[in-house]
Amino acid sequence: MSTVTTPIDEHLVAPWVDWQGRLTKGKRHLEAGTYALTEGAIAAGCRCFAGYPITPATDIAEFMSKLLPQVCGYYLQAEDELAGMHMCAGASLGGLKAMTATSGPGYTLMHDAYGWAITNEIPVVVVDAMRVGPISGITGAPGQGEFYVARYCTHGGNIETIVLSPSSVQEAFWLTIDAFNLAERFRTVVTILTDQVVSDMWEDLFIPDDYASLEGDIVVPRRHNLMMPFYPVNDASLDVPPNVIGHGTGVCVSAYTHTEEGYDIESMEAQWAQTYRLINKIRHHRDELTRYEAVGLDDAEVIAVAYGANARTVKTGVLEARRRGVKAGFLRLITLWPFPDELFARDARYLVCELNYDGQLVREVMRAAPEKRRVHFMGKSAELHTVAEVVQALDGLARRGQIPELPYIWTEVR
Amino acid sequence: MNKLAQKYLRPSQIPTKACHGCGIGMIENWLLQAIDELGLKQEDVIFGTGIGCVGRQTFATWGGDNFGATHGRALAIATGLKLAQPDKKYLIVVGDGDAASIGTSHLIHAARRNLGVTVICEDNMGYESTGGQFSPTTPAGYVTNSSPYGMVEPSFDPCDIVKAAGGTFVAESTATQWHQSVKLVKKALQNDGFSFVHIRFPCNENFGAYALGTRDTLKNLEWIYEHTQGRKADGSETDFTWETGIRHDASNSRPEFSKLLRDMNTRVQAKRA
Numbered sequence: 001m002s003t004v005t006t007p008i009d010e011h012l013v014a015p016w017v018d019w020q021g022r023l024t025k026g027k028r029h030l031e032a033g034t035y036a037l038t039e040g041a042i043a044a045g046c047r048c049f050a051g052y053p054i055t056p057a058t059d060i061a062e063f064m065s066k067l068l069p070q071v072c073g074y075y076l077q078a079e080d081e082l083a084g085m086h087m088c089a090g091a092s093l094g095g096l097k098a099m100t101a102t103s104g105p106g107y108t109l110m111h112d113a114y115g116w117a118i119t120n121e122i123p124v125v126v127v128d129a130m131r132v133g134p135i136s137g138i139t140g141a142p143g144q145g146e147f148y149v150a151r152y153c154t155h156g157g158n159i160e161t162i163v164l165s166p167s168s169v170q171e172a173f174w175l176t177i178d179a180f181n182l183a184e185r186f187r188t189v190v191t192i193l194t195d196q197v198v199s200d201m202w203e204d205l206f207i208p209d210d211y212a213s214l215e216g217d218i219v220v221p222r223r224h225n226l227m228m229p230f231y232p233v234n235d236a237s238l239d240v241p242p243n244v245i246g247h248g249t250g251v252c253v254s255a256y257t258h259t260e261e262g263y264d265i266e267s268m269e270a271q272w273a274q275t276y277r278l279i280n281k282i283r284h285h286r287d288e289l290t291r292y293e294a295v296g297l298d299d300a301e302v303i304a305v306a307y308g309a310n311a312r313t314v315k316t317g318v319l320e321a322r323r324r325g326v327k328a329g330f331l332r333l334i335t336l337w338p339f340p341d342e343l344f345a346r347d348a349r350y351l352v353c354e355l356n357y358d359g360q361l362v363r364e365v366m367r368a369a370p371e372k373r374r375v376h377f378m379g380k381s382a383e384l385h386t387v388a389e390v391v392q393a394l395d396g397l398a399r400r401g402q403i404p405e406l407p408y409i410w411t412e413v414r
Numbered sequence: 415m416n417k418l419a420q421k422y423l424r425p426s427q428i429p430t431k432a433c434h435g436c437g438i439g440m441i442e443n444w445l446l447q448a449i450d451e452l453g454l455k456q457e458d459v460i461f462g463t464g465i466g467c468v469g470r471q472t473f474a475t476w477g478g479d480n481f482g483a484t485h486g487r488a489l490a491i492a493t494g495l496k497l498a499q500p501d502k503k504y505l506i507v508v509g510d511g512d513a514a515s516i517g518t519s520h521l522i523h524a525a526r527r528n529l530g531v532t533v534i535c536e537d538n539m540g541y542e543s544t545g546g547q548f549s550p551t552t553p554a555g556y557v558t559n560s561s562p563y564g565m566v567e568p569s570f571d572p573c574d575i576v577k578a579a580g581g582t583f584v585a586e587s588t589a590t591q592w593h594q595s596v597k598l599v600k601k602a603l604q605n606d607g608f609s610f611v612h613i614r615f616p617c618n619e620n621f622g623a624y625a626l627g628t629r630d631t632l633k634n635l636e637w638i639y640e641h642t643q644g645r646k647a648d649g650s651e652t653d654f655t656w657e658t659g660i661r662h663d664a665s666n667s668r669p670e671f672s673k674l675l676r677d678m679n680t681r682v683q684a685k686r687a
Binding site: 048050069070072073074076078079080082083084086087088089090091092093094095096098112113115116245246247248249250251252253254255256261262263264 | 426427456457460463465470473474477478479480481482483484485487490491492493494495496497498499502519520522523675678679682683686
């Protein structure tokens with residue numbers, strides 16, 4: 001095998017690339033992903049956390065219960081996840097930035113509240129630390145089973161959603177600030193889809209000093225919409241301040257199809273006008289949502305695709321395969337939804353590595369890539385792909401156009 | 415429009431879409447009377463509702479800020495709101511489905527926390543907006559569209575639950591008791607803690623028609639009245655009796671929930687300083 005000596009094109013597209021360069025004063029910690037998610041939220045101005053303990057997201061609740069009272073914030077231990085997310089929506093409506101955190105079994109209980117917050121354009125951040133399922137599954141093992149659930153996080157259709165996924169402890173910190181900013185700017189729920197490994201693992205974590213100085217510069221502050229229209233119709237504009245209850249604006253917030261005032265209305269025209277905004281405020285601003293990491297795409301014939309913790313071993317596998325002469329590339333999605341179709345324009349083979357056997361991310365890649373039959377699935381369950389497995393798969397695809405048979409790996413999608 | 419409605423409600427949103435003879439509008443007027451007698455203004459009160467007849471007919475009628483929750487979750491939303499806007503009065507107007515069935519766990523825990531809100535449970539003894547099915551407050555044995563042979567489940571009294579859970583003001587009334595209801599709602603709003611006022615009213619279209627055999631509003635009101643007295647017009651005993659009035663009054667006897675949290679924050683910050 002020959003050794004590739006040309007430098008590899010490697011880049012990360014995310015707002016924190018700039019933030020990291022500017023924020024150099026701070027402290028380094030050895031901490032868990034849950035800690036980074038909590039500190040990121042506090043830095044972003046989160047002042048209410050309402051949730052229900054669940055492995056592997058419990059530590060976020062514990063950290064919040066300690067940190068929030070120190071910054072005049074409120075920790076609420078809800079009677080269930082359903083209440084938890086409704087409490088967050090209520091707090092946010094009252095003017096407090098709010099977050100909840102859970103795992104799969106709790107996540108499915110939040111769908112009612114998701115719909116309410118999305119329809120009423122209430123900023124809330126939801127963390128889902130995925131574990132292997134279905135249902136309780138194995139509480140201490142990672143999974144990636146909520147890729148589609150996070151997109152279709154409520155019933156009734158007629159929505160677009162924003163879902164982000166970090167792959168390291170440090171990134172979890174920055175990404176949480178980013179998630180709060182997007183929630184404010186888009187007036188919607190932003191989901192941080194992480195997993196048991198990123199939540200539980202301990203890594204080097206830099207935390208900048210003086211969160212107050214971030215506001216306005218890096219952190220989007222909470223603004224209040226104090227006048228009509230409370231719900232712009234047929235309007236996809238960004239940065240409409242969120243509505244607020246308690247300032248005497250006479251705003252109406254409900255579960256029903258609404259008018260500009262928020263009155264319930266049973267008219268098709270009102271339904272269409274509401275839907276136009278809920279979908280297009282996100283679709284028309286997709287360029288604001290691009291976050292990904294790419295390695296060696298310039299000459300890649302096989303591109304490995306992954307997100308979350310899993311992307312860590314997949315990336316190492318790609319670099320190893322390149323060392324062995326395979327023209328491999330790596331694409332790590334940070335923005336999962338809206339799905340970044342534009343990243344799959346390159347005419348190459350795609351190897352989609354994800355932590356489930358049913359194949360979820362792979363279906364979207366099949367839809368977005370130039371040729372469906374050149375999109376390959378490499379599913380594992382409850383544990384990360386090993387570097388060796390990724391190298392073997394990339395090598396097999398480069399040489400013979402197929403993944404060699406490997407134990408505990410599923411390649412069938414259909 | 416009467417003077418109270420003019421003062422507090424939105425002209426564009428009333429009259430509501432309620433059926434002929436429905437008690438919801440009348441009870442809302444009583445709530446306005448209580449608010450007015452306490453000297454509260456539109457901006458002092460946040461009006462929260464649920465889903466079903468009561469939610470749909472009262473949502474967005476209030477002239478100030480309104481929220482209409484998902485089914486049963488008005489109290490979960492109010493819990494978050496109260497932390498952000500602690501100085502407001504909260505009038506949470508829900509039905510028996512919201513309070514006594516789908517949202518009972520939130521009712522229990524809001525009462526346990528002594529959350530500073532006033533819940534008005536307007537109870538028409540069944541799911542009437544979906545066509546008249548029994549609910550946990552439908553009297554046992556009565557015929558509804560989902561209990562054609564009589565409801566076999568025992569019912570419960572939501573006041574008992576709120577009291578047991580720690581609510582600090584609990585009262586019961588009916589659509590036949592105007593002055594008593596106004597008095598109870600006033601007392602409820604004066605409690606800086608969790609208040610619950612349960613007000614039964616007749617649904618003529620469903621509960622009346624199927625359980626009582628009449629769509630006549632006065633006859634249905636009379637049936638309710640008789641059950642507050644334990645005696646029918648002819649002097650015979652009713653099949654059961656509702657005890658109305660104040661069921662439990664520990665108003666302002668323990669700290670309101672959001673205040674507990676604020677006090678804790680003050681303590682934590684003093685210790686750190």
